[in-house]
Amino acid sequence: xxxxxxxxxxxxxxxxxxxxxxxxxxxxxxxxxxxxxxxxxxxxxxxxxxxxxxxxxxxxxxxxxxxxxxxxxxxxxxxxxxxxxxxxxxxxxxxxxxxxxxxxxxxxxxxxxxxxxxxxxxxxxxxxxxxxxxxxxxxxxxxxxxxxxxxxxxxxxxxxxxxxxxxxxxxxxxxxxxxxxxxxxxxxxxxxxxxxxxxxxxxxxxxxxxxxxxxxxxxxxxxxxxxxxxxxxxxxxxxxxxxxxxxxxxxxxxxxxxxxxxxxxxxxxxxxxxxxxxxxxxxxxxxxxxxxxxxxxxxxx
Amino acid sequence: xxxxxxxxxxxxxxxxxxxxxxxxxxxxxxxxxxxxxxxxxxxxxxxxxxxxxxxxxxxxxxxxxxxxxxxxxxxxxxxxxxxxxxxxxxxxxxxxxxxxxxxxxxxxxxxxxxxxxxxxxxxxxxxxxxxxxxxxxxxxxxxxxxxxxxxxxxxxxxxxxxxxxxxxxxxxxxxxxxxxxxxxxxxxxxxxxxxxxxxxxxxxxxxxxxxxxxxxxxxxxxxxxxxxxxxxxxxxxxxxxxxxxxxxxxxxxxxxxxxxxxxxxxxxxxxxxxxxxxxxxxxxxxxxxxxxxxxxxxxxxxxxxxxxxxxxxx
Numbered sequence: 001x002x003x004x005x006x007x008x009x010x011x012x013x014x015x016x017x018x019x020x021x022x023x024x025x026x027x028x029x030x031x032x033x034x035x036x037x038x039x040x041x042x043x044x045x046x047x048x049x050x051x052x053x054x055x056x057x058x059x060x061x062x063x064x065x066x067x068x069x070x071x072x073x074x075x076x077x078x079x080x081x082x083x084x085x086x087x088x089x090x091x092x093x094x095x096x097x098x099x100x101x102x103x104x105x106x107x108x109x110x111x112x113x114x115x116x117x118x119x120x121x122x123x124x125x126x127x128x129x130x131x132x133x134x135x136x137x138x139x140x141x142x143x144x145x146x147x148x149x150x151x152x153x154x155x156x157x158x159x160x161x162x163x164x165x166x167x168x169x170x171x172x173x174x175x176x177x178x179x180x181x182x183x184x185x186x187x188x189x190x191x192x193x194x195x196x197x198x199x200x201x202x203x204x205x206x207x208x209x210x211x212x213x214x215x216x217x218x219x220x221x222x223x224x225x226x227x228x229x230x231x232x233x234x235x236x237x238x239x240x241x242x243x244x245x246x247x248x249x250x251x252x253x254x255x256x257x258x259x260x261x262x263x264x265x266x267x268x269x270x271x272x273x274x275x276x277x278x279x280x281x282x283x284x285x286x287x288x289x290x291x292x293x294x295x296x297x298x299x300x301x
Numbered sequence: 302x303x304x305x306x307x308x309x310x311x312x313x314x315x316x317x318x319x320x321x322x323x324x325x326x327x328x329x330x331x332x333x334x335x336x337x338x339x340x341x342x343x344x345x346x347x348x349x350x351x352x353x354x355x356x357x358x359x360x361x362x363x364x365x366x367x368x369x370x371x372x373x374x375x376x377x378x379x380x381x382x383x384x385x386x387x388x389x390x391x392x393x394x395x396x397x398x399x400x401x402x403x404x405x406x407x408x409x410x411x412x413x414x415x416x417x418x419x420x421x422x423x424x425x426x427x428x429x430x431x432x433x434x435x436x437x438x439x440x441x442x443x444x445x446x447x448x449x450x451x452x453x454x455x456x457x458x459x460x461x462x463x464x465x466x467x468x469x470x471x472x473x474x475x476x477x478x479x480x481x482x483x484x485x486x487x488x489x490x491x492x493x494x495x496x497x498x499x500x501x502x503x504x505x506x507x508x509x510x511x512x513x514x515x516x517x518x519x520x521x522x523x524x525x526x527x528x529x530x531x532x533x534x535x536x537x538x539x540x541x542x543x544x545x546x547x548x549x550x551x552x553x554x555x556x557x558x559x560x561x562x563x564x565x566x567x568x569x570x571x572x573x574x575x576x577x578x579x580x581x582x583x584x585x586x587x588x589x590x591x592x593x594x595x596x597x598x599x600x601x602x603x604x605x606x607x608x609x610x611x612x613x614x615x
Contacts (some may be wrong), residue, residue, distance in 0.1 A: 146555070
């Protein structure tokens with residue numbers, strides 16, 4: 001190889017790289033952008049830590065000794081210090097990832113299924129049903145999601161399952177709206193016309209023509225929504241509507257450590273920053289997936 | 302214009318009815334029997350039945366719903382379980398304080414978002430424009446409670462630049478400037494994420510409008526850069542108003558969390574205390590107040606939108 005490369009045409013490829021395998025790979029698979037790889041890796045690590053929490057966590061998440069309370073970061077062998085009851089914060093963070101991640105992912109999955117179904121029903125059926133479905137969703141949608149989630153969770157009572165139910169209800173209308181917008185764009189497409197003309201049934205059109213076409217947009221939108229759901233869930237358990245003590249959850253840790261803000265201010269930042277970084281990772285992942293899948297849709301942005 | 306506002310108010314009635322139904326249902330599904338609680342453990346079945354009848358709890362649900370709506374419309378929100386006082390004054394004073402905070406947050410969001418959006422939109426091909434849009438992308442994902450905590454730790458606990466909580470001095474004294482001093486940090490915490498959203502929308506619509514033909518034609522007529530920019534900004538205002546409307550919910554919702562961290566005596570703190578005290582009448586009144594405030598604020602925003610963009614009035 002020469003030191004100076006001429007800007008003329010593609011660089012010659014060394015013969016040993018020219019096997020069939022690599023050619024196929026280069027054609028069909030584009031390189032994943034960093035905006036997918038970095039948040040993806042981070043989230044995979046968090047998820048693995050949550051799954052293998054009993055193996056990864058250095059201490060018990062619920063038992064602590066009062067003598068060891070409010071230790072600084074790194075003191076006494078506690079990497080992230082201890083909370084007001086002397087419990088290891090790192091262990092609580094790891095165990096707390098379980099409910100915190102589930103409260104982000106499950107509501108989006110549930111609302112994703114329901115919302116997509118409603119959006120397809122509204123988009124593919126008669127004008128009357130369309131109006132009925134979309135207007136009733138608008139009533140929920142016009143109420144701010146955070147407030148509705150708080151009201152629902154407060155009424156249902158504290159607990160992870162109730163938080164998930166409340167968040168699922170809150171997330172249905174926005175997803176249904178995106179789905180409906182996407183279906184509306186497809187409605188006049190030639191292949192839809194062809195499917196109808198060939199006598200395809202309603203479910204077959206929905207499953208074979210519509211769903212594959214709207215799935216990428218919804219996937220991108222839902223990925224970013226998981227971040228939002230994690231922030232909401234953190235807020236709910238911060239208000240005291242989350243998991244029952246002494247079990248850890250990022251939002252309730254924030255509430256605990258906030259009580260000792262004036263003795264150990266930095267500790268309260270740990271769960272708060274964890275929620276932020278995780279939510280940010282889902283947002284960036286959503287943006288990265290949009291670029292990677294080359295989706296240009298106003299609905300999903 | 303008056304007709305537009307009237308029509309817009311009419312449209313928001315179904316939303317409000319929907320909200321009242323949701324709140325009413327939540328009252329009904331709450332575990333625990335108010336009659337048993339009021340009558341005491343030693344009450345007989347007969348006294349309980351009499352009390353049930355007197356409270357109207359044996360009426361059909363729709364009747365109960367209209368009774369409840371009627372008393373709520375007359376301003377009767379019931380009695381707080383934990384404080385044993387009427388709910389109405391509690392909720393109204395808290396609502397006022399939340400509105401002050403949300404309004405200050407809106408100012409931060411709007412002024413900051415416009416400047417950041419202008420900067421990143423006008424210079425979107427250069428590096429500092431990229432920095433500006435990077436800032437807005439980062440800020441959008443920041444939960445308002447995280448921002449509040451960071452501000453608390455950095456600016457009040459370690460070095461007391463700003464007061465760490467409350468609305469006025471602990472002694473109870475203080476005028477407008479004391480309030481302002483207490484308001485700065487919570488307002489930034491509330492407004493930062495909506496600021497990012499506004500900046501992002503403003504940026505993309507600025508870039509959009511600047512690529513339109515009328516801008517080229519204005520430029521070719523030799524108009525100054527400032528005049529052209531004024532026309533461009535006027536054309537981005539409709540989309541800015543739409544986003545601003547969507548941000549009201551976010552501002553109000555975020556204010557609830559920020560209030561708890563900064564001990565701001567608003568609806569958020571009231572809800573927080575009421576949740577731990579299981580004080581349901583207060584929680585219901587708070588949700589209802591927030592919903593009404595939200596719906597009415599949206600009407601105001603839409604009216605502003607209609608003033609700027611005549612197409613909306615049609």
